[in-house]
Amino acid sequence: MTERRAQLAGNLARVEERIAAACAAAGRKREEVILIVVTKTYPASDVRLLAELGVRDVAENKDQEAAAKAAECADLDLGWHFVGQLQTNKVRSVVCYADMVQSVDRVKLVGALSKAAVRAGREVGCLVQVALDAESGETGGRGGVAPDAVRELASAVAGAEGLWLAGVMTVAPLAGPYAGRQRAAFERLMEISSGLRAEHPAAYMVSAGMSSDLEDAVAAGATHVRVGTAVLGVRPQLR
Numbered sequence: 001m002t003e004r005r006a007q008l009a010g011n012l013a014r015v016e017e018r019i020a021a022a023c024a025a026a027g028r029k030r031e032e033v034i035l036i037v038v039t040k041t042y043p044a045s046d047v048r049l050l051a052e053l054g055v056r057d058v059a060e061n062k063d064q065e066a067a068a069k070a071a072e073c074a075d076l077d078l079g080w081h082f083v084g085q086l087q088t089n090k091v092r093s094v095v096c097y098a099d100m101v102q103s104v105d106r107v108k109l110v111g112a113l114s115k116a117a118v119r120a121g122r123e124v125g126c127l128v129q130v131a132l133d134a135e136s137g138e139t140g141g142r143g144g145v146a147p148d149a150v151r152e153l154a155s156a157v158a159g160a161e162g163l164w165l166a167g168v169m170t171v172a173p174l175a176g177p178y179a180g181r182q183r184a185a186f187e188r189l190m191e192i193s194s195g196l197r198a199e200h201p202a203a204y205m206v207s208a209g210m211s212s213d214l215e216d217a218v219a220a221g222a223t224h225v226r227v228g229t230a231v232l233g234v235r236p237q238l239r
Contacts, residue, residue, distance in 0.1 A: 002049075004045075004046070004049060005049050005052070005053070007233070008046065008049050008050060008053060008231065008232070009053055011230060011231045011232070011233070012050075012053055012054075012055070012231055014230070015035065015214075015227055015230050015231055016035075018214060018215065018230075019033055019035060019214065019218060019225065021215075022214065022215040022218035022219060023218055025215075025219065026218055026219045026221075028218065028221075032223065033218055033222065033223060033224070033225060034057060034223065034224045034225075035055070035057065035224075035225060035227060036057040036058065036059050036081055036207070036224055036225065036226045036227070037050055037055050037057070037058050037059070037227060037228065037231050037232070038058070038059045038060075038061070038083065038210075038226050038227065038228030038232075039058045039059065039060060039069070039228070039232065040059075040060050040061050040062065040065065040228065040235075041065075041235050042232050042235075043069075044068075044069045044072040044073050046232060047069060047073050047076070047078070048073060048076065050231075051073070051076045051077070051078060055078075056077070056078060056079060057078065057079040057081060057224075058078055058079070058080060058081070059080075059081040059082070059083045059102070059226055059228075060080070060081075060082060060083070060084070061082070061083050061084025061085075062084055063082075063084075063086075063090040063093050063094055066080070066082065066094070066097065066098075067093050067094075067096070067097060070097035070098075071097070079099045079100065080097050080098050080099050080100070081098065081099065081100045081101075081102055081226075082094050082098040082100070082101045082102065082103065083102045083103055083169075083226060084103060085103055085105070085143040086101065086103055086104075086109060088108060088109060088112040091109070091112040091113055091115075091116045092116045092119070092120075094113075094116075095113060095116040095117045095120050095122055095124050095162075096120055096122075098124060099124065099125060100124070100125040100126070100127065100166060101113060101124060101125070101126050101127070102126075102127040102129065102169045102207055103127070103129045103143055103144075103169070104126045104127060104128055104129060104153065104157060105128070105129045105131075105143050105144050105145050105153070106145070106153070107152075107153060107156050110126070110153070110156045110157050110160050110163070111156075111160070113126065113160070113162070113163055114160035114161050114162050114163050115162075116162075117161075117162030117163060118161050118162040122162065123162060123163070123164060124162065124163055124164075125163075125164050125165075125166040125205075126157045126163050126164070126165060126166060127166050127167050127168055127169040127205060127207055128145065128150050128153050128154050128157065128165075128167075128168050128169070128196075129143055129144035129145065129168075129169050129170065129171075130144050130145065130147060130150055130168050130169065130170045130189055130192055131143065131144030131145055131146060131170070131173070132144075132147070132170055132173045132176065132177075132178045132185050132188060132189070133173035133174070133175045133176030133177075133178065133179070134146040134147075134176075136148050136149070141173070141174060141175055142171045142173070142174070143171075144169075144170065144171070147188075147192055150168065150192055150195075150196065151195075151196070151199070154196055154199075154200060154203065155199075158200055158203075164202075165200050165202070165203045166203060166204075166205040167193060167196070167203045167204055167205030167206055167207070167223070168189060168192055168193050168196060168203075168205070168206055168207070169206075169207035169208065170185065170186070170189045170207075170208050171210075172185050172186075172208075172210075172213055173185060182209075182213040182216040182217075183216040183219060183220060185208075186208045186209065186213075186216055186217050186219075186220035186221075186222060187220045187221075189206060189208055189220070189222075190206060190220050190221045190222075193206045193221075204223065205223050205224060206221060206222045206223045206224070207222065207223070207224040207225075207226060208220065208222040208224075208225070209222050209225040209226065209227075210225070210226055210227060210228065210229075211227050211228060211229040211230035211231075214227060214230075
């Protein structure tokens with residue numbers, strides 16, 4: 001076993017223990033929560049090692065890096081999630097590899113994704129990114145739409161050819177009433193998800209929680225957690 005493989009295996013085991021413990025504390029079954037490993041800034045060789053270790057879902061936030069990495073790992077049985085803020089000029093590339101776009105935050109993006117997905121002959125899952133630091137009509141500091149815009153945006157996704165509405169996603173806000181209150185933020189996302197599922201029952205996915213707050217997300221009811229640093233290590237500072 002290579003040193004890097006051993007390191008990743010140990011990190012994955014510790015994250016698995018955290019998720020399992022959080023599920024037990026919340027009275028949930030472990031299989032109710034899916035781990036997505038965020039591999040941004042790390043090489044395709046790490047993605048291969050993660051796949052060997054049983055990881056089935058990976059996420060990226062920049063198209064240029066993601067497209068190259070997905071192409072290099074095309075032989076692997078992985079689900080690719082795009083989690084970054086997405087510009088419409090990157091959509092044609094993204095739909096060629098992403099099984100899920102978790103950062104849908106405007107109707108214009110829905111239209112572009114739909115057109116590109118149809119052209120590529122693909123069905124792409126979409127999550128509405130909810131900004132819990134945004135007032136009505138605003139965009140969140142880390143992307144996303146205000147809670148009162150979720151219904152309209154979700155309906156646009158549900159009615160778009162080539163797309164399917166999977167659920168909602170959020171990033172714990174750094175400002176606003178939920179800053180520093182991750183559990184409350186994720187509980188609010190669950191309320192939004194419940195309202196959405198009343199109209200779109202299949203949109204069950206709730207993506208929330210990262211390395212530092214995955215326990216809060218699991219306690220609130222998240223179905224997917226996005227973990228990068230705790231698995232791959234601290235990323236080098238950009239200069």
